[in-house]
Amino acid sequence: MELSPTAYVVLGMLSWRPMSGYDIKSVVDRSTRFFWAASYSQIYGELRALREAGLITADDGPQGARRRTAHRITEPGRRALRDWLAREPETFELRDEGLLKLFFASADPASAASTIAAKRDRHAEVAEQLESMAAAGTASGYAGIVLAYGIECNRWMADWCERTLTDLAELPASAGARQRETI
Amino acid sequence: MELSPTAYVVLGMLSWRPMSGYDIKSVVDRSTRFFWAASYSQIYGELRALREAGLITADDGPQGARRRTAHRITEPGRRALRDWLAREPETFELRDEGLLKLFFASADPASAASTIAAKRDRHAEVAEQLESMAAAGTASGYAGIVLAYGIECNRWMADWCERTLTDLAELPASAGARQRETI
DNA sequence: GAAGTCATGTAAACGGTTACATGATTTT
DNA sequence: AAAATCATGTAACCGTTTACATGACTTC
Numbered sequence A, B: 001m002e003l004s005p006t007a008y009v010v011l012g013m014l015s016w017r018p019m020s021g022y023d024i025k026s027v028v029d030r031s032t033r034f035f036w037a038a039s040y041s042q043i044y045g046e047l048r049a050l051r052e053a054g055l056i057t058a059d060d061g062p063q064g065a066r067r068r069t070a071h072r073i074t075e076p077g078r079r080a081l082r083d084w085l086a087r088e089p090e091t092f093e094l095r096d097e098g099l100l101k102l103f104f105a106s107a108d109p110a111s112a113a114s115t116i117a118a119k120r121d122r123h124a125e126v127a128e129q130l131e132s133m134a135a136a137g138t139a140s141g142y143a144g145i146v147l148a149y150g151i152e153c154n155r156w157m158a159d160w161c162e163r164t165l166t167d168l169a170e171l172p173a174s175a176g177a178r179q180r181e182t183i
Numbered sequence C: 001g002a003a004g005t006c007a008t009g010t011a012a013a014c015g016g017t018t019a020c021a022t023g024a025t026t027t028t
Numbered sequence D: 001a002a003a004a005t006c007a008t009g010t011a012a013c014c015g016t017t018t019a020c021a022t023g024a025c026t027t028c
Helices: A005-014 A021-029 A040-052 A075-086 A097-103 A109-136 A141-170 B005-014 B021-029 B040-052 B075-086 B097-103 B109-136 B141-170
Strands: A056-060 A069-073 A092-096 B056-060 B069-073 B092-096
Touching: A005 A021, A005 A040, A005 A056, A005 A069, A005 A075, A005 B097, A021 A040, A021 A069, A040 A056, A040 A069, A069 A075, A075 B109, A092 A097, A097 A109, A097 B005, A097 B141, A109 A141, A109 B075, A141 B097, A141 B141, B005 B021, B005 B040, B005 B056, B005 B069, B005 B075, B021 B040, B021 B069, B040 B056, B040 B069, B069 B075, B092 B097, B097 B109, B109 B141
Parallel strands: none
Antiparallel strands: A056 A069, A092 B092, B056 B069
């Protein structure tokens, strides 16, 4: 019964408090999204799998009001979560189309600067978004530490772009960039 | 005829020189892998799609020796590559299981330090790997700039882990980490 | 002669996204 | 009355990985 990291996103949030699938999605979109996204289909799918594995229970709420299933973590669920936390993290994956375009920029050197600038703006925007979350003060404890990572990392990336942009402008028609690519 | 970024990995490499699918895979594994991975199945699939779209041609080499198809970019292929380079990068995706574990560490605070240490070691290892590539001097031009990004970024991440590890050790049984998580 | 590398592909499975479908409650 | 939000799911599709299959040439 191997669980995917996405299952642990769901299980981890239920370790805080009972939630509906909708709740989980909205919390994901304001937190783990930046380093581990999850869609409704995934969340509802994982909820079913976790229920079938006995790691969570589902109580359907009062049928008079809005239909709502409150999911609760079980003791075996907490154990599974702690076991996962104690194992070494495996997955680290990045898909950065901006770096890809910069990597191949020798096919159109004029595009390099705008690619870097777009990447810079994107990271700066994310950093601002995360900063306003930090200012709101909702993320505490470890979530707050990870939020700080997100802010600093995006700032670093935006800074790198800024630095590289000036470096590129200073060596005009760039010596390095004119070379043939050979790997 | 929308192409995926992975198709442009193939097209981009063929803009340097003619290559076999095997060649492309080995270059990917020593370069774009760190920000855009691709498997054999994907590469051979994209080669077929690009050939059918007329963006590359395939000449089967001498049949006496080892079977080998040399793929060459066509003029429409170069145009498609330049058009893609000129558009804003879209995809930026991260899947970091280490951050996920840190995020949920309140369910097992004892695991936090080893999670961070594992993440630090992983990034330091990648940085060293990339540094030895840089020392070998194969990556020039824009590929070299992206390589520098990889080195600096992984160094930054490893440093953040190191800093956070000492921060966590200094406030013993961490004030922040003991709080209930609320997002 | 065995192991390694060069070389090309297919099939099945998996993880994830997007679109679709539905309907109640709440806010404007 | 309309729009937004809460709420739960399914189906189709897409991108990617892993396993499998095959074979020739090269190096030890």
